[in-house]
Amino acid sequence: MGRAWPILILLGFCQFCASWGSLAIIAVQVEMRSGLGVSAEDVAALVWAFSFSLAVGALVAQVLIGHWERRAVLFVSLALLGCGGMALGFAQNWEQAMAARVAMALGAASVMPTASVIAASLVTEAQRPAAMSVVFGGLTTSLVVALPISSAVAEAAGWRAAWFVAGGAAFVAAFGVVFGVSGGVRGTRASFTAMLAVLADRATSMTIATTLLLICGGFITYAMIAFWLIEVGEAPRTALTTALLAAGIASVIGNAFSSHLVRLLGRDGTILGGLAFTAVCFLILWAAPHFYWLSYPAFIFFGVGWALCLAPLQARLMETAGARAQLALALNASAFFGGQGLGAAGGGAVYEAYGPVALPIASVAVLSLATLLFFISKQTNPPSKAKTT
Structure with a gap:
């Protein structure tokens, strides 16, 4: 270059x-x-x-x-x-x-x-x-x-x-x-008319919705992670910097290995694997917060699941949207940040109502819905656009 x-x-x-x-x-x-x-x-x-x-x-x-x-x-x-x-x-x-x-x-x-x-x-x-x-x-x-x-x-x-x-x-x-x-x-x-035309395709809109719920589910806990680590995980404030650094490195590693897993498991298999892995990490945070040898690695590595899903989801979106792929990706980016917003709002509400201990199980619930939507999007994908990998 x-x-x-x-x-x-x-x-x-x-x-x-x-x-x-x-x-x-x-x-x-x-x-x-x-x-x-x-x-x-x-x-x-x-x-x-x-x-x-x-x-x-x-x-x-x-x-x-x-x-x-x-x-x-x-x-x-x-x-x-x-x-x-x-x-x-x-x-x-x-x-x-x-x-x-x-x-x-x-x-x-x-x-x-x-x-x-x-x-x-x-x-x-x-x-x-x-x-x-x-x-x-x-x-x-x-x-x-x-x-x-x-x-x-x-x-x-x-x-x-x-x-x-x-x-x-x-x-x-x-x-x-x-x-x-x-x-x-x-x-x-x-134009907003062109955006609505993209969303009118059910397979495309459901894939975008999967991205929104994937990020929303993760952010319910991630947006409040400092409170969870200190109040539930009983970690000192100094541990937050190390935990965030380790989680960031894990996300980069997940992104780097995403393409390799796509070749091994296929695009849709990688997405499902990433969703399942992320949900299991949050389930561990909820079920075993004081087993530090389990809960801390679960927090660090949940970002791997996120990273595994995002690139294959965008590839699927480009396939379902066809000639409107660029605008579909812009809408997907808005869904990404909208998911952050919904997750943060939900995390704050869960924290105030049930305390920080309930944050991870709320994340699991939303991630389960994301998985369901992904299955629906696969079923509604037009045969002419379907991909077997």
């Missing part, structure tokens, strides 16, 4: 910052609860508000500013993400924190699709898979690096400092875009 490498790495860093802004709250939620004087459910609301705002904002942005110059879209998006992060660091109450989170989400909404389109334009069609892997590597890297950084900064200097660091990273990426990405290239607007 020659000269494109530096720009691809920059675009990957943009993705890294967007994911960092989304997930860093998981690493600092305990400190934010005490610092703002709010409940765990209020902290969960800051998670799901970001996810819902991003899920909706990503689609609305395609309609309203899809025709803007792509470099301008990426710069403005990252600048808004950075401003929101700084504002969150200065927030004095829950209302100010919520406004800052929504601003961050609206900034992050256009980062992922715009960075991907720019990356695809830099290389030949044959090189696009490799280019996409570099850019989307920013997402998986954020799990390994960003969350432990936020956790460590919060532990050492407070939760506000963690948001200043995350916001500062977004500003660095924004200035990098100004000097590293060529201007003059404009995008095209999408």
Whole structure:
């Protein structure tokens, strides 16, 4: 890919910052609860508000500013993400924190699709898979690096400092875009009518719904994992950083081995295996939280199941959507973040009603529904589009 490498790495860093802004709250939620004087459910609301705002904002942005110059879209998006992060660091109450989170989400909404389109334009069609892997590597890297950084900064200097660091990273990426990405290239607007046409295909819509429930089920527990580790797992606060780092590394490993398992088990077999593995991990967290030699590895490795499912689900989606695959993938991305929002909201409600011990079994229930939907989507897949692998 020659000269494109530096720009691809920059675009990957943009993705890294967007994911960092989304997930860093998981690493600092305990400190934010005490610092703002709010409940765990209020902290969960800051998670799901970001996810819902991003899920909706990503689609609305395609309609309203899809025709803007792509470099301008990426710069403005990252600048808004950075401003929101700084504002969150200065927030004095829950209302100010919520406004800052929504601003961050609206900034992050256009980062992922715009960075991907720019990356695809830099290389030949044959090189696009490799280019996409570099850019989307920013997402998986954020799990390994960003969350432990936020956790460590919060532990050492407070939760506000963690948001200043995350916001500062977004500003660095924004200035990098100004000097590293060529201007003059404009995008095209999408339409809500076209989105509805994609969702009218039952196999496609059910596959998107499977993604939503997969992420929702995981996030019921993951969005509240700091409370579970400390209050149920009886882990010290210092263990959270290590646990998040280990879980991020496990997710990267799962993503790396996904293609190998597809060749071994087939696409649908890999999806079912990932769903089952994730559910078993949460079942262990619920049934044996104090058997640390079981429960801690279960938390660390549940992300492997997630990672095994996501790429094959996207491949299946491209098959069922046919010529509308690009728009279907955009809707799937919104389902991904919408699932985060639903999971965080559900996790906060479960925590307040039944305590943190009930979080994993709630995750299992939703993952079971995701598995059922996947079976239904297989049955409704048109024969002309079916694939046996």
